[in-house]
Amino acid sequence: MKTKLLFIIFAFWFVSCGQSGDEDLPPGDNVPELPGEDPGNASSVTVLIEDDLEGEKVILAGNQAQNFIVSYKRVLDGTELQFVSSDKNPPVIMEDTEGNQWDIFGYAVEGPRKGQQLTPTKSLMGYWFSFGTFYPGIQIYPDSDRGDFAGEKITGSGDWLVPANQVRAGGPGKDGIPAVSNPSFTTFSLGDHLGSVELVIGFRVGDEIRGYPHSVLDWHEIVNDKIDNTAFSVIYCPLTGTGTVWNASIDGQETTFGVSGLLYNSNIIPYDRRTDSNWSQLFDKSINGTLIGTRPENFQVVETTYATWRKMFPTSKVMTHNTGFARNYDRYPYGGYKSAEELIFPVEFLDNRLHPKERVHVVIVNDKAKAYRFKSFQE
Amino acid sequence: MKTIKFFAIIFFTMVFTRVQGQTCCSGGTPLTGNLGIQTIEPGSWYFNFSYDYNFLDALYSGTTLLDDDTRDRVTQSLLLQAIYPISEKFSINGLFTYVGQQRTVFSPLGNTEVTNAQGVGDMVVLAQYTLLSDVKRSITIAAGPKIPFGKFDATDPELGLVLNPDLQPGTGSWDGIIGASYNQYHFLKPNLTFSSYVSYRTTTKAKRFEGDNDYKFGNEFMVSAGLSNQFLIKRTAIGASAHIRYRNAVPDQISGLKVPGTGGNWFILIPGVYFEPNDTWTFSVSGEIPLYNNLNGTQLTTTYRLNAGIAIKLFRN
Incomplete structure (x- = not known):
């Protein structure tokens, strides 16, 4: 009888272990269908959209299958360029009526303007809800409607440029999510640690092009790096899906950034290690501390899939999983967050016009924002 | 007797099949693991005052222990358990806690960030019913609320x-x-006692951030079984025990969304010693050594745990 009892207890324990296993998702190919994306009907052609925002003439290039949207100012050296989509090999994405071919970073790779670069817009990719809350009254292309929060704005309190009571402790504590400061890189021939549809944040200084995979950024959020004499920090917030690269030289002094463990509107608050000031990635300035009000210099980034990145820049370097920290980079740490309607932390303005987690490209001019959806780039 | 055993097995297994399960970083308030369901003779009071030290620096991803030294957690608790029999069968079991939490993060730059919080913890009140109690065995079932006395802000x-x-x-x-305990005395030999304990805790939501969202700790299931051997040295009873505990917790939820790195399965060895110089006093020390962890996501979990207690039985006459 006693043996039976122990056997039954063990058997049910074994079964129950199987019931509540790890529900993290791999970052690679087996990701579920994400809001606003329809891989089965994705257009493989790069589609261009011309638009004006706050008097700024912009050109947007988007490709659903290759999972990228980039945007540039149409005016270069006083001339307004007229663009058409290009069928040339990647990374060329468009041509103009002057006969120039432009790559995804906005460089003219052929034509009379070879070597020149279009001026990147102030823009970034990320989950819709994050722009809805940081830019209340944001427009969604092609509509001019500004939603329910038009006229609202973020106002600070206490020692903060944002409402102090809306700053949340995210959980792990200051540096509980360790930033990587000595990233290692590999070439694509050795870079098969990534899934083909995994997103990569691409950054370029001169001829040096580097890719920073989400599988690392999901776990570390910040990578402090340097190319030649340019020190920069790749900052990625897994909760808002937003990636930026900031110049790590502030007021002429070099610093690195760390993860404060704080969030505002569910978005990362990095801190700079020289002055300990807190910054908001999406508010795009220091919001607390001695550098309060200082804006970071944003470098242009391109976000796309690993497969696209590899095809466009086969000689580029890609960050490896050798970060100096032991993490399971094969697993996405936030479970079903990418597709769930729910947020982990509350936000100030929740704009319900789109699914909260739909990835959009947002262009910001004079603190006014406009969102562009992948579905607008259907051929 | 066979019938009672049969129903005990059914009870255990029924609870098992509903396994859902505390949470994350087991740094949370230690409650169910310290809730011993004791069978007390009518007319006596039972008090157990204990100190619990839970050290967590093992970072697990699923079943894999990661080589990480970036943080640790310590939960220290003072616990007072009081049991009072209302009748021969019914008694009230209360657990009062004072909890101190500490989180230490070791920054890659060599800085150390320490965060502390302490205060009165939650309270548990159980109504116990003794189904059977004789010289050979005892079976007690219990149920009651966990009351949110503790600070949550x-x-x-x-x-x-x-x-x-x-x-x-x-x-x-x-x-x-809800919980139950089964003890069999003179198990295989005169001084050996087999004891087992099962409990299930179902949780509700707590409001956070001025009610802007809610947090629900995961339901928790726990079962333990083991042996204790007692012998006498100059009228002082000395005992040594070893129990195995299985614990399952479902992930916590924030506003309906599963919280990453919470919930999982733990299999723990609990060795202990105690001595009873007389019928009134019992002094005990026990530890927890993780045997097997299968955790959701990546989370910090217990490396070891120590508990030291003094129990006193007060007889009315």
Whole structure:
């Protein structure tokens, strides 16, 4: 009888272990269908959209299958360029009526303007809800409607440029999510640690092009790096899906950034290690501390899939999983967050016009924002 | 007797099949693991005052222990358990706690960030019913609420921000607990006792951030079984025990969304010693050594745990 009892207890324990296993998702190919994306009907052609925002003439290039949207100012050296989509090999994405071919970073790779670069817009990719809350009254292309929060704005309190009571402790504590400061890189021939549809944040200084995979950024959020004499920090917030690269030289002094463990509107608050000031990635300035009000210099980034990145820049370097920290980079740490309607932390303005987690490209001019959806780039 | 055994097995297994399960960083308020369901003779009071030290620096991803030294957690608790029999069969079992939480993060630059929170923790009140108690065995079942006495809005002293739920002294929620214990005395030999314990805690939501969202700790299931051997040295009873505990917790939820790195399965060895110089006093020390962890996501979990207690039985006559 006693043996039976122990056997039954063990058997049910074994079964129950199987019931509540790890529900993290791999970052690679087996990701579920994400809001606003329809891989089965994705257009493989790069589609261009011309638009004006706050008097700024912009050109947007988007490709659903290759999972990228980039945007540039149409005016270069006083001339307004007229663009058409290009069928040339990647990374060329468009041509103009002057006969120039432009790559995804906005460089003219052929034509009379070879070597020149279009001026990147102030823009970034990320989950819709994050722009809805940081830019209340944001427009969604092609509509001019500004939603329910038009006229609202973020106002600070206490020692903060944002409402102090809306700053949340995210959980792990200051540096509980360790930033990587000595990233290692590999070439694509050795870079098969990534899934083909995994997103990569691409950054370029001169001829040096580097890719920073989400599988690392999901776990570390910040990578402090340097190319030649340019020190920069790749900052990625897994909760808002937003990636930026900031110049790590502030007021002429070099610093690195760390993860404060704080969030505002569910978005990362990095801190700079020289002055300990807190910054908001999406508010795009220091919001607390001695550098309060200082804006970071944003470098242009391109976000796309690993497969696209590899095809466009086969000689580029890609960050490896050798970060100096032991993490399971094969697993996405936030479970079903990418597709769930729910947020982990509350936000100030929740704009319900789109699914909260739909990835959009947002262009910001004079603190006014406009969102562009992948579905607008259907051929 | 066979019938009673049969129903005991059925009871255990029924609870097992509903396994859902405490949480994350087991740094949370230690409650069910310290809730011993004791069978007390009518007319006596039982008090157990104990100190619990839970050290967590093992970072697991699923079943894999990661080589990480970036943080640790310590939960220290003072626990007072009181049991009072209302009748021969019924008794009231109460557990009162005072909890201190500490989180230490070792920055890659060599800095150390320490965050503390302490205060009165939650309280549990169980109604116990003794199904059977004789010289050979005892079976007791219990049920009752976990009352959110503990602070759930403790703040970081530097920035004044509300700390994470697993750093709070309390859980902020009313929960329900059911449990049962089965003891068989003279098991295989005269001084050997087989004892087992099963409990299930179902949780409710607690409001956070001025009600802007809610947090629900995961339901928890626990079962333990083991042996204790007692012998006498000059009228002092000395005992040694070893129990195995299985614990399952389902992931916590924030506003309906599963919280990453919470919940899982733990298999723990609990060795202990005690001595009873007389019928009134019992002194005990026990530890917890993890045997097997299968955790959701990546989370910090117990490396070891120590508990030292003094129990006293007060007889009315």
